[in-house]
Amino acid sequence: MMTQPIRTVLWFNGRGREAAEFYCSLIPDSRVTGFYASDNGGPDGNMHFEVVDFILRGVPYQILDAGPTFPLSECVSIMVETPDQAETDRLWEALAADGGSHGPCGWLKDRYGLSWQVVPAEVSRLMLQPDRARAERALAAVMQMGKIDLAAVQAAAA
Numbered sequence: 001m002m003t004q005p006i007r008t009v010l011w012f013n014g015r016g017r018e019a020a021e022f023y024c025s026l027i028p029d030s031r032v033t034g035f036y037a038s039d040n041g042g043p044d045g046n047m048h049f050e051v052v053d054f055i056l057r058g059v060p061y062q063i064l065d066a067g068p069t070f071p072l073s074e075c076v077s078i079m080v081e082t083p084d085q086a087e088t089d090r091l092w093e094a095l096a097a098d099g100g101s102h103g104p105c106g107w108l109k110d111r112y113g114l115s116w117q118v119v120p121a122e123v124s125r126l127m128l129q130p131d132r133a134r135a136e137r138a139l140a141a142v143m144q145m146g147k148i149d150l151a152a153v154q155a156a157a158a
Contacts, residue, residue, distance in 0.1 A: 007061055008060075008061050008062070009062045009063075009064055010061060010062070010072065010076065010114065011064050011070040011071075011072070012065040012066075012072070013065070013066075013067055013071065014065065015065070016052050016063035017035060017050060017052050017063070017065070019063060019112040019114070020032050020054040020061075022110075022112075023054065024055075024056065026094050027056045027057050027080070027091075028057065029057045030054065030056045031054065032052060032054045033053045033060075034051075035050070035052050036050070036051050037049065037051070042066075047066065049064065049065060049067075050063075050066075051063070051064055056078070071113070072112070072115070074107070074109075074115045077107065077115035078114065078116050078117070079117040080116065080117070080118050081119055082118060082119065082120050083120075084120065084150070085149070085150045085151070088118055088120050088150065091116075091118045092118045092147045095108055095110045095116050095118065096108045096109070097111070102147065103146065104143075104145070104146060105117075105142055105143055106119045106145070106147065106148045118148070120148055120150040120153075122154070123138065123150060123153050126138035126153060126157045127139050134157045134158075137157050138153050138154075138156060138157040140156065141153045141155075
């Protein structure tokens with residue numbers, strides 16, 4: 001049962017419940033809140049599908065695991081602001097492990113094909129500050145990185 005009326009739905013082609021459980025294991029204060037499956041979906045009413053509701057640190061999501069009709073792409077990503085470099089490093093490696101891939105500017109793709117952005121909260125603050133020259137230097141540093149190196153972004157901004 002949905003406990004919040006608005007949520008992001010992610011279309012998966014297999015392993016949706018596994019993915020939700022994996023995400024909840026990595027993000028503190030997260031949990032799977034519901035699951036159901038049916039063989040009565042699709043246009044003709046005989047397609048198997050599964051739905052998994054989960055919450056990542058207070059933000060509701062739903063996985064609709066219903067086949068290859070709509071593949072995941074970088075058009076949708078989950079952004080996680082981390083409190084420090086240690087948490088950035090932990091999430092970056094855990095999310096990309098076992099078949100995922102690292103990308104530019106804090107982006108990665110996990111083993112299920114979902115895109116993530118893992119960014120220290122301080123980097124967001126640096127890029128949104130009123131001193132636009134300093135913010136642009138921070139952004140320029142981020143654009144040269146894969147995994148975000150907070151100390152290097154801070155040094156570039158200064």
